[in-house]
Amino acid sequence: MIILGIESSCDDSGLALYDTHIKNLRSHVICSQNLVHKEYGGVVPELAARTHIQTIIPLLSKLLKNSNLELKKIDIIAYTRGPGLPGSLLVGSSIACSIALSINKPVIGINHLEGHLLSPFLSNNSLTFPFIALLVSGGHTQLIKVNSIGNYFLLGETLDDAAGDTFDKIAKMLDLGYPGGPEISLISEFGDPNIYKFPRPMLYTNNFNFSFSGLKTSVLNVIKNIKLDSLKKEKANIARGFLDAIIDVLTFKCIAALKNTGINKLVVVGGVGANKQLRKKLNILKKQYNYTVFYPKKEFCTDNGAMIAFAGAMRIENNYKSESNYEFNIKPQW
Numbered sequence: 001m002i003i004l005g006i007e008s009s010c011d012d013s014g015l016a017l018y019d020t021h022i023k024n025l026r027s028h029v030i031c032s033q034n035l036v037h038k039e040y041g042g043v044v045p046e047l048a049a050r051t052h053i054q055t056i057i058p059l060l061s062k063l064l065k066n067s068n069l070e071l072k073k074i075d076i077i078a079y080t081r082g083p084g085l086p087g088s089l090l091v092g093s094s095i096a097c098s099i100a101l102s103i104n105k106p107v108i109g110i111n112h113l114e115g116h117l118l119s120p121f122l123s124n125n126s127l128t129f130p131f132i133a134l135l136v137s138g139g140h141t142q143l144i145k146v147n148s149i150g151n152y153f154l155l156g157e158t159l160d161d162a163a164g165d166t167f168d169k170i171a172k173m174l175d176l177g178y179p180g181g182p183e184i185s186l187i188s189e190f191g192d193p194n195i196y197k198f199p200r201p202m203l204y205t206n207n208f209n210f211s212f213s214g215l216k217t218s219v220l221n222v223i224k225n226i227k228l229d230s231l232k233k234e235k236a237n238i239a240r241g242f243l244d245a246i247i248d249v250l251t252f253k254c255i256a257a258l259k260n261t262g263i264n265k266l267v268v269v270g271g272v273g274a275n276k277q278l279r280k281k282l283n284i285l286k287k288q289y290n291y292t293v294f295y296p297k298k299e300f301c302t303d304n305g306a307m308i309a310f311a312g313a314m315r316i317e318n319n320y321k322s323e324s325n326y327e328f329n330i331k332p333q334w
């Protein structure tokens with residue numbers, strides 16, 4: 001079976017073909033909208049939807065050409081049903097349903113978070129259920145016990161801002177580029193870890209929840225009280241102080257979740273999961289705390305069509321129903 005995956009929940013258009021016979025991707029393509037949103041320091045929903053309209057069909061042609069495949073050879077179309085921006089989701093779902101109708105094939109609506117959760121399977125043959133997943137993206141920060149396909153238990157999540165959003169907001173305060181995560185990661189390499197000690201929110205609460213708004217405010221207070229001239233020099237130190245704080249919280253809570261559940265496999269997914277300092281710290285601690293950690297390929301940490309095609313394939317293999325009524329049934333808050 002060949003599954004076409006279409007991702008358009010936010011500001012990345014991603015398409016991929018997953019082949020269940022070879023248990024691998026045939027091809028995948030991504031078009032990031034970073035340049036479109038850069039000047040606003042965050043995603044502008046209206047622009048995101050319009051850009052998806054312009055990019056998805058040309059991307060589909062490129063995908064088919066890359067894999068030397070005709071459209072009618074596709075067996076099922078998996079598209080992101082939610083959560084995400086309503087306009088962006090509507091573009092992906094309407095294109096998915098239109099193509100499916102034209103070739104008389106079914107569609108399956110995929111939860112974007114499930115796509116992220118299963119994404120490490122695309123490059124790790126040794127990963128098996130159950131595992132603990134840290135899902136850290138622009139919209140979510142969650143710790144989840146992943147028992148099997150479709151069987152997910154939420155252990156805890158952020159009570160306010162998501163980790164990725166915090167990276168983006170702090171990068172904006174420091175006048176770095178968008179998306180903020182990679183910018184902060186880069187500049188913090190030049191920062192001194194001993195200048196700014198920011199709070200580690202909710203570190204010792206007896207649960208798996210997170211909170212990042214207080215950390216964001218602490219960074220803002222430091223920035224407000226620095227003279228503009230010195231801020232330029234201090235950016236790297238502030239970024240380093242912030243990065244160390246957020247990584248401490250994320251790793252501490254992961255280890256607590258592993259200990260509490262008795263599971264020794266950790267999976268880190270979502271855009272922030274591409275962060276090299278976070279990966280480094282989790283890799284250093286794995287011996288001490290006796291766990292194995294799995295990541296998707298860096299290109300599949302941020303939003304992509306491959307994870308949606310793969311999640312669609314897994315759902316079909318596990319007897320979940322596809323649909324042929326072609327309703328644009330999006331779920332922005334899913």
Ligand code: KG4
Nearest residue numbers: 137138139164179180181271272275302303
């Ligand atoms: O998963 P994703 O592409 O979109 C959502 O589903 O939200 O995640 C995007 C987020 C952005 O906030 C971006 O700043 C963050 O992931 N991100 C990073 C890195 N690369 C992307 N954060 C920290 N370090 C990175 N290297």
Ligand code: ZN
Nearest residue numbers: 116137302303
């Ligand atoms: Zn995402």
